[in-house]
Amino acid sequence: MSTIETFYDVMRRQGITRRSFMKYCSLTAAALGLGPAYVPKIAEAMETKPRTPVIWVHGLECTCCSESFIRSAHPLAKDVVLSMISLDYDDTLMAAAGTAAEAALQDTIEKYKGNYILAVEGNPPLNEDGMFCIVGGKPFVEQLKHAAEHAKAIISWGACASYGCVQAAAPNPTRATPVHKVITDKPIIKVPGCPPIAEVMTGVITYMLTFDRLPELDRQGRPAMFYSQRIHDKCYRRPHFDAGQFVEHWDDDYARKGYCLYKMGCKGPTTYNACSTVRWNDGVSFPIQSGHGCIGCSEDGFWDQGSFYDRLTNIKQFGIEANADKVGGTAAAVVGGAVAVHAAVSALKRAQKKNEEA
Amino acid sequence: MSDKIFHPAREAHEIFEASRLTGDATLADLESIRHSTSVYVYQAPVRIWHWVNALAITVLCVTGYLIGRPLPTMQIAEAYDQFVMGYVRFAHFAAAMILTVGFFGRIYWAFVGNSHARQMFYVPIFNPRFWRELLWELRWYMFLEKHPKKYVGHNPLAHVAMFCFMTLGLTFMIGTGWALYAEGAGQGSLPDTAMGWLLGLVQNSQRLHTLHHLGMWAIVIFMIIHIYAAIREDIMSRQSMVSTMISGHRMFKDDRID
Numbered sequence: 338m339s340t341i342e343t344f345y346d347v348m349r350r351q352g353i354t355r356r357s358f359m360k361y362c363s364l365t366a367a368a369l370g371l372g373p374a375y376v377p378k379i380a381e382a383m384e385t386k387p388r389t390p391v392i393w394v395h396g397l398e399c400t401c402c403s404e405s406f407i408r409s410a411h412p413l414a415k416d417v418v419l420s421m422i423s424l425d426y427d428d429t430l431m432a433a434a435g436t437a438a439e440a441a442l443q444d445t446i447e448k449y450k451g452n453y454i455l456a457v458e459g460n461p462p463l464n465e466d467g468m469f470c471i472v473g474g475k476p477f478v479e480q481l482k483h484a485a486e487h488a489k490a491i492i493s494w495g496a497c498a499s500y501g502c503v504q505a506a507a508p509n510p511t512r513a514t515p516v517h518k519v520i521t522d523k524p525i526i527k528v529p530g531c532p533p534i535a536e537v538m539t540g541v542i543t544y545m546l547t548f549d550r551l552p553e554l555d556r557q558g559r560p561a562m563f564y565s566q567r568i569h570d571k572c573y574r575r576p577h578f579d580a581g582q583f584v585e586h587w588d589d590d591y592a593r594k595g596y597c598l599y600k601m602g603c604k605g606p607t608t609y610n611a612c613s614t615v616r617w618n619d620g621v622s623f624p625i626q627s628g629h630g631c632i633g634c635s636e637d638g639f640w641d642q643g644s645f646y647d648r649l650t651n652i653k654q655f656g657i658e659a660n661a662d663k664v665g666g667t668a669a670a671v672v673g674g675a676v677a678v679h680a681a682v683s684a685l686k687r688a689q690k691k692n693e694e695a
Numbered sequence: 696m697s698d699k700i701f702h703p704a705r706e707a708h709e710i711f712e713a714s715r716l717t718g719d720a721t722l723a724d725l726e727s728i729r730h731s732t733s734v735y736v737y738q739a740p741v742r743i744w745h746w747v748n749a750l751a752i753t754v755l756c757v758t759g760y761l762i763g764r765p766l767p768t769m770q771i772a773e774a775y776d777q778f779v780m781g782y783v784r785f786a787h788f789a790a791a792m793i794l795t796v797g798f799f800g801r802i803y804w805a806f807v808g809n810s811h812a813r814q815m816f817y818v819p820i821f822n823p824r825f826w827r828e829l830l831w832e833l834r835w836y837m838f839l840e841k842h843p844k845k846y847v848g849h850n851p852l853a854h855v856a857m858f859c860f861m862t863l864g865l866t867f868m869i870g871t872g873w874a875l876y877a878e879g880a881g882q883g884s885l886p887d888t889a890m891g892w893l894l895g896l897v898q899n900s901q902r903l904h905t906l907h908h909l910g911m912w913a914i915v916i917f918m919i920i921h922i923y924a925a926i927r928e929d930i931m932s933r934q935s936m937v938s939t940m941i942s943g944h945r946m947f948k949d950d951r952i953d
Contacts, residue, residue, distance in 0.1 A: 556892065556895035561882065565882045570881075576774040576775060578780055579780050580779060581766060581769055581777065581779030581780035581781075584768075585767070596768065600765060606900075607904060609900075633899075636898075636899045636900065637898040637899045648763065661905050661912065665908070665913075665916075668912060668916055669916050680927065683927055
């Protein structure tokens, strides 16, 4: 391990000034919700710790996580993170291919047994012995298990690795399975989203490398600093929600005024992510700011929650186009009708009985 | 000595004199009020809980529906001066807290109250006789039995309905409701510590919303049946119903034994 350079060495070698380096440390501390006292700690860790090797494997996925990752808003963050995580294997980003690439994977596993971080993008399909996703001539699930065996920790990038995403949507023909259901004996950190926000991804990695431990996780195994609140809780359109001012139709006057998109099926109130604070593309915007509701991409099974444009979710068990109000309203109407009929029969019976007695 | 033997304090012609003076009481009436009895069934805390609970549920159903399907957009003032959805949600949460406190109070009363206060919380499912009586009561509702039976507390059918929709139903609604409230209260808050695990169990908050919403409709259906059955029983059964939940006394209309 001693032969590996420190993060700081790498940064300096890349022509990053110390001033920029300190800026990066402050930015990272702020992004992670840490106080100013942590800036020198991050700097010290960067200056003295050897880089941690990362193996980045790809299962069933669309590479949107990688695309997001390399577009981290602060260019320095991207450069630093990409170089500091001595990315020893990433079949999308690495130069090597074929046998050489697979050899690099094996080398890294053996060289850093128990010390490397396994980043998983996408998930393994388990049906047909995993034949729906082949990497290097073998089912991906085998590569995943092999690489996970000696990993220190696993990062599940995106909705695919965390929850299954679109390939696991009902009826899930390939039985695409999230990572934590295949690897059960390693600490796993979920970073859901389709894709996750770039700053969230770099922030998680920086935290793990700086403090040498997993960040605080919530009940679902997501880093609490980015996923502990809903989009809705920090949405800039929230005052319109509380006022009861909603967009009623796309392109109506209320839409132009930027009212709340709740009635248009915005999933902000049920989605845990940092979009409404961190935003996307260098903090330019996020879906709601662009006038479209949140689709809830960082939630478990978000493809199976009915239309992106309905407030009330369709419940498939009750037919194709039924939501809670339709199911409940119909049941209430049926019961109400039955009660009315029953009351009428009761009245008749009672009258009949009185006649008999009279 | 002779304390245990009933000695009318008055002469026979003075008994029920007041009733006779009104002029409408027949001899059969007087005979009847001499026989008919009442039982004190619902103690004051149970009655108070019933009506507070009924009011809270009504508020919760209306406001809950309006949270799922908000009122049309109103432009009374600028957003910072207008709080329509906010008040709807406030009413929902306030009623929910009253309902929760009431439910815990009701559970407490099951321990310290009379035997009727306990009936709602258990169903004697292992007693075959109970199931036979349940079937009998079903037959009464299907007009297959000519005369109803006398019950002091809930009849077996009402007993099961009360257990399923109130004991289990309210537990479900309070549980899911507080889990949803915990989302806004934030991680580490008391509601989150108490009920946040439920969201972890259901995984997706949207699913939790749908379950809570369906629960509301179950309660609405119960309300329809409950109010209808109470009024119908009051008229057609052999004991009082509606007034019992006001006075606590179950009054019986005849002195026949079943």
